[in-house]
Amino acid sequence: MRTMQIGMIGLGRMGANMARRLARGGANVIAWDRTAAVRRALARERRIAAAPDLASLVQELKAPRVLWLMLPAGKVTEGILAQLQPLLAKGDVLVDGANANYKDSMRRAAESAARGLQYVDAGVSGGVWGLANGYAIMLGGEARAIRRVTPFVKLLAPPKGWLHCGPSGAGHYVKMIHNGIEYGLMQAYAEGFALLAGKREFGLNMAAVAELWRHGSVVRSWLLDLMADNFRRNAALDDIAPVVADSGEGRWAAIEAVELGVPAPVLSLALAMRFASQGQGDYGAKQLAQLRNSFGGHAVESAGVRGGRGVRKKKKS
Amino acid sequence: MRTMQIGMIGLGRMGANMARRLARGGANVIAWDRTAAVRRALARERRIAAAPDLASLVQELKAPRVLWLMLPAGKVTEGILAQLQPLLAKGDVLVDGANANYKDSMRRAAESAARGLQYVDAGVSGGVWGLANGYAIMLGGEARAIRRVTPFVKLLAPPKGWLHCGPSGAGHYVKMIHNGIEYGLMQAYAEGFALLAGKREFGLNMAAVAELWRHGSVVRSWLLDLMADNFRRNAALDDIAPVVADSGEGRWAAIEAVELGVPAPVLSLALAMRFASQGQGDYGAKQLAQLRNSFGGHAVESAGVRGGRGVRKKKKS
Numbered sequence: 001m002r003t004m005q006i007g008m009i010g011l012g013r014m015g016a017n018m019a020r021r022l023a024r025g026g027a028n029v030i031a032w033d034r035t036a037a038v039r040r041a042l043a044r045e046r047r048i049a050a051a052p053d054l055a056s057l058v059q060e061l062k063a064p065r066v067l068w069l070m071l072p073a074g075k076v077t078e079g080i081l082a083q084l085q086p087l088l089a090k091g092d093v094l095v096d097g098a099n100a101n102y103k104d105s106m107r108r109a110a111e112s113a114a115r116g117l118q119y120v121d122a123g124v125s126g127g128v129w130g131l132a133n134g135y136a137i138m139l140g141g142e143a144r145a146i147r148r149v150t151p152f153v154k155l156l157a158p159p160k161g162w163l164h165c166g167p168s169g170a171g172h173y174v175k176m177i178h179n180g181i182e183y184g185l186m187q188a189y190a191e192g193f194a195l196l197a198g199k200r201e202f203g204l205n206m207a208a209v210a211e212l213w214r215h216g217s218v219v220r221s222w223l224l225d226l227m228a229d230n231f232r233r234n235a236a237l238d239d240i241a242p243v244v245a246d247s248g249e250g251r252w253a254a255i256e257a258v259e260l261g262v263p264a265p266v267l268s269l270a271l272a273m274r275f276a277s278q279g280q281g282d283y284g285a286k287q288l289a290q291l292r293n294s295f296g297g298h299a300v301e302s303a304g305v306r307g308g309r310g311v312r313k314k315k316k317s
Numbered sequence: 318m319r320t321m322q323i324g325m326i327g328l329g330r331m332g333a334n335m336a337r338r339l340a341r342g343g344a345n346v347i348a349w350d351r352t353a354a355v356r357r358a359l360a361r362e363r364r365i366a367a368a369p370d371l372a373s374l375v376q377e378l379k380a381p382r383v384l385w386l387m388l389p390a391g392k393v394t395e396g397i398l399a400q401l402q403p404l405l406a407k408g409d410v411l412v413d414g415a416n417a418n419y420k421d422s423m424r425r426a427a428e429s430a431a432r433g434l435q436y437v438d439a440g441v442s443g444g445v446w447g448l449a450n451g452y453a454i455m456l457g458g459e460a461r462a463i464r465r466v467t468p469f470v471k472l473l474a475p476p477k478g479w480l481h482c483g484p485s486g487a488g489h490y491v492k493m494i495h496n497g498i499e500y501g502l503m504q505a506y507a508e509g510f511a512l513l514a515g516k517r518e519f520g521l522n523m524a525a526v527a528e529l530w531r532h533g534s535v536v537r538s539w540l541l542d543l544m545a546d547n548f549r550r551n552a553a554l555d556d557i558a559p560v561v562a563d564s565g566e567g568r569w570a571a572i573e574a575v576e577l578g579v580p581a582p583v584l585s586l587a588l589a590m591r592f593a594s595q596g597q598g599d600y601g602a603k604q605l606a607q608l609r610n611s612f613g614g615h616a617v618e619s620a621g622v623r624g625g626r627g628v629r630k631k632k633k634s
Contacts (some may be wrong), residue, residue, distance in 0.1 A: 105593040125535050126533050127357040127535065130533065133533055134532070136533035136535075138533035157532070160528060163525050165519070166523060167519065171518060177509045182506025185536060188498050188505060188584060188587075191580070191584050192501075195574060196491065199490060199573075204483075211480075213479040215453055215476065217473060218442050218540065221537065223536075246555050260516065262511050265590065266586055267509065269582055293595060
């Protein structure tokens with residue numbers, strides 16, 4: 001049997017660990033990252049070699065090639081694709097494993113097909129835990145392209161943790177909805193624990209409650225496992241600002257709900273709460289504070305009390 | 318060592334299975350339900366006896382007694398407690414394992430204490446799966462009362478699946494928040510799958526996606542396990558009306574968020590979506606339809622199209 005060989009492009013948190021998991025599974029990985037130190041460090045590991053540039057990467061892979069991209073979505077992916085495509089030969093397969101918008105993936109698949117290249121959109125879930133546990137992988141594309149990448153997907157995913165979801169775009173679509181759900185689940189837990197923390201007279205041990213719920217309760221989940229672990233390490237949330245980033249997927253899911261005309265109020269609201277945490281609700285809150293003052297003479301807190309962000313300090317009773 | 322003996326009052330879905338799990342664990346159970354056939358059927362099982370009435374139940378238990386109530390919250394629990402309390406002796410322990418409002422539990426604990434009785438509020442999670450998997454149990458009450466019920470709790474719960482959360486009320490408070498979170502989690506999954514179902518051009522296999530997500534994804538959970546099982550059995554949702562009941566706990570959680578002044582918008586909105594599914598949003602929707610007609614002359618659908626409930630039928634394209 002021919003040795004499995006794959007090109008991995010983009011060696012960030014996800015890409016580097018996926019390259020490792022592929023190599024540990026027996027595949028030969030030719031890796032490239034724009035940062036030389038990053039690609040050289042990874043190339044010290046068994047069955048991983050680093051290519052100095054994209055042209056070398058392509059040369060070192062035997063045709064028909066499989067190239068897996070783990071780059072930031074949008075312009076970075078677009079730019080690297082534009083560099084790569086002229087270097088490739090008919091029958092080569094491009095896999096985009098990053099969190100791309102599924103509409104971009106559909107367009108890129110069509111553009112690749114016009115050049116005789118195959119394109120697979122791969123939604124990848126698992127974060128920093130994927131190296132050990134495997135990554136859930138959602139694939140979109142033509143059956144022949146999927147067949148080409150399946151041996152690699154089987155190394156990356158847990159036994160039942162991958163699926164050919166449908167045509168081009170379907171993989172990233174399913175991943176987008178996955179992340180939308182993730183926003184809602186996270187917000188639900190966060191609100192529940194906030195209500196536990198807010199009930200001070202009960203003096204609840206949050207770490208103990210989180211741990212208890214992991215065993216036999218209806219709300220047990222992998223996210224709860226993570227929260228229970230966090231409570232053990234930092235129940236006081238020391239040095240954590242109340243600011244939650246969002247990566248794009250949650251926005252696309254909310255937009256999709258509007259485009260489909262299907263209500264997804266909890267997913268959309270969980271996203272809006274992240275925007276609020278980023279300070280994007282502050283302007284509106286200031287307007288409300290001023291308006292209450294205008295019609296009711298209610299006191300307005302000066303900006304120094306809370307600034308743009310941060311939690312309101314309650315007076316000690 | 319003295320044989321463990323417990324009275325179980327209320328043999329519905331939860332109570333009957335909890336009596337079974339206690340008996341299978343080695344406890345002797347004296348059971349009562351207002352329906353004679355129900356208590357007699359259960360008494361055919363090993364180590365379970367039925368009492369014909371509450372007075373007999375109390376007589377058959379040796380003091381100091383442990384009585385576990387699994388009754389509908391509110392008036393039913395209140396009525397049975399009023400009958401039971403005069404029958405009991407100092408040092409007897411009452412456990413309310415139903416979904417009571419934690420404020421009721423705090424009041425009942427105080428009333429029981431005034432009679433020399435001990436009172437434990439026990440939030441119980443696990444549903445119909447608890448018999449096999451064990452029930453997660455959240456306890457509130459004084460330490461000496463908790464010590465008395467701990468041997469039984471250990472039979473009911475999985476190894477780490479129980480906790481003395483705090484003083485009276487804390488058990489039901491934690492259970493209330495647990496259920497509030499459950500509403501949010503369920504709504505998040507429901508919205509996500511609705512967005513998958515709504516993307517018809519991808520022809521997604523919902524059962525396969527649910528199964529995939531169980532393996533290595535960030536959204537894996539026990540609720541997702543249940544959904545994957547449901548998809549296997551009834552992916553078309555045949556004979557399921559789009560009407561979701563609510564049991565009271567979600568309402569209490571939403572009210573608590575208001576009383577604490579802590580935002581829980583996703584939990585509150587998940588509850589509101591249930592109200593809407595029950596047809597409680599229809600009046601408002603009719604007003605909106607009429608108002609759009611008033612200012613814009615937009616067509617109003619006649620009531621026959623959708624009635625008060627049910628899903629809108631889309632034209633086949």
